[in-house]
Amino acid sequence: MTQTLQGIAPISHLGIIRVQGEDAAQFLHNQLTNDFALLDLQHARLAAFCSAKGRMQASFIGFKRAADDILLVCSRDLLAPTLKRLSMFVLRAKAKLSDASADFQLLGLAGDAVPGSLQAPWSLQTTAEGAHIVQLYPAAQQLRALWVAPVATPAPTGAALSAEAWLWSEVASGVATVSQPVFEQFVPQMLNYESVGGVNFKKGCYPGQEVVARSQFRGTLKRRAFIVHAAGPLSAGAEVFAASDAEQATGTVVQAAPRPDGGWAAIVSMQISAAGEALTAGSASGEALQLQALPYALLDDI
Template identity: 65%
Template sequence: MTTPFDGITPLPHLGVIRAEGDDAVKFLHGQLTHDFALLDLQHARLTAFLSAKGRMQASFIGFKRSPTEVLLVCSRDLLTPTLKRISMFVMRAKAKLSDASEEFLLYGLAGSAIEKVAGSAMQTSAKADLGNISIIGLPPADTVPRALWVAPAGTPAPEGTPLAEGVWAWGEVQSGVATLTAPLVDTFVPQMLNYESVDGVSFKKGCYPGQEVVARSQFRGAIKRRAFIAHADAPLHAGEEVFSAAEPEQACGMVAQTAPAPGGGSDAIVVLQLSAAESGALHAGSADGQVLRLGTLPYALKDDL
């Protein structure tokens, strides 16, 4: 790494949906890909909200602030339409969903900043509460630990070395776990972003919208696309198509998330047809666009476990 990945940064690109009420947990359990019924106060969940066809509408980091209050952290550009859609299913449940983005502060912590703020290292998906402050372990980036700091508005910001927004974005890419944004809505089933391999899907819970599609993809060998980490020498954009020189007339994938690379160019999470990933000679934007070079994921895929 040529750029230090150690410090603290605000996360204005994220928003917060609050679910509260006696049925809040039960309601979310029936709507999202992960098990919220068994979620305790010491852990968080990576999860997604799907269409009936199994396509991702939003992704979240969800955690309980109390037995009757859950916060869902998501990309801010998806919050309003996602909140509207999920709220349609509340009906008679004793649960209220609202946009609580202005009621909470969100910061990213990287490297030694986590121990300085939390008092100890954080495992992925572990949650520690310091009064009203919640700190959630995130997947590491290039082996460097990361965490999400969430606190009520008005709470003093965590102290530490400022971390540039672009460097944090690069860390998100290096984690290999994409956050769904507006250009990607209704494009991927969770396995295309490797969510089942990073504990973003439970196959033991009950039904939720799109569950049959997800299960069929998993157990009938229907996963034909996967997420990979890639590098290009010029800027990339979420939603940009990827082409293979072997079949230049048709896109074989899409850029899911991107950030400036410390050494120049762009790093990205890209979703590719498995056959195209194996063939090499990948290009962004068009069949003769800039070259994409695939890197190594920081985790094993479920198929490989």
């Protein structure tokens, strides 16, 4: 399976919000779960945009093209409503938000296609041609990166990787992207965001910050993200059931994709207490789920 994840893949399920202006970084710092005020040109940020109740309305991979120019990569099916909600908070800030999806190309790089100069997840490299390469969390022990460049920029050359293989790699990495079917269902820790660099607990306030902090510091978190395998199709938004309770769902499928070796893989967010039980998707008699090991360690509760 590791040999499958090599090459350059097209990406069509993600779009780009562009934030320009001298207050761009501070504006995003005040709205998202991560620190954008101190963001440099060598790193990207994983971040969430939350409701006042701390529920994720969108997730982003964000980075600076310049001090006053920031790109946010997010699920395309949430881009328009997210752009509208974020714009409501601009007020007097010197920041302009726009849908820049048509102005940039997005590609997924895997295995040998990832530049060796990238050091760790969320590190950023800008090429002489103006392309930006963000290292992502690996999948199946293979390096992965996001390539973002203006539309006129020549694409990198290399072996072709299918869009389906890339979607599977997103699931296998264990780092979920929020999409429309799971809008406002999770606080960031329910997707392990604090363990993969998506939450900064030392920064100032943002929408939902009190709820997110309470989940972390008071030990109230009862759900986590897990990776599962199944023989048949899985889809985002489907409920997950544990054998001990056929009526009440214990979790939700967050993101799913076919596996290269057959069957399906998914990220599910579910009750931690159900991790040792038999699990099914859709109903108590639905598709059987097999729990897999996460490819990263969870941070200890604070």
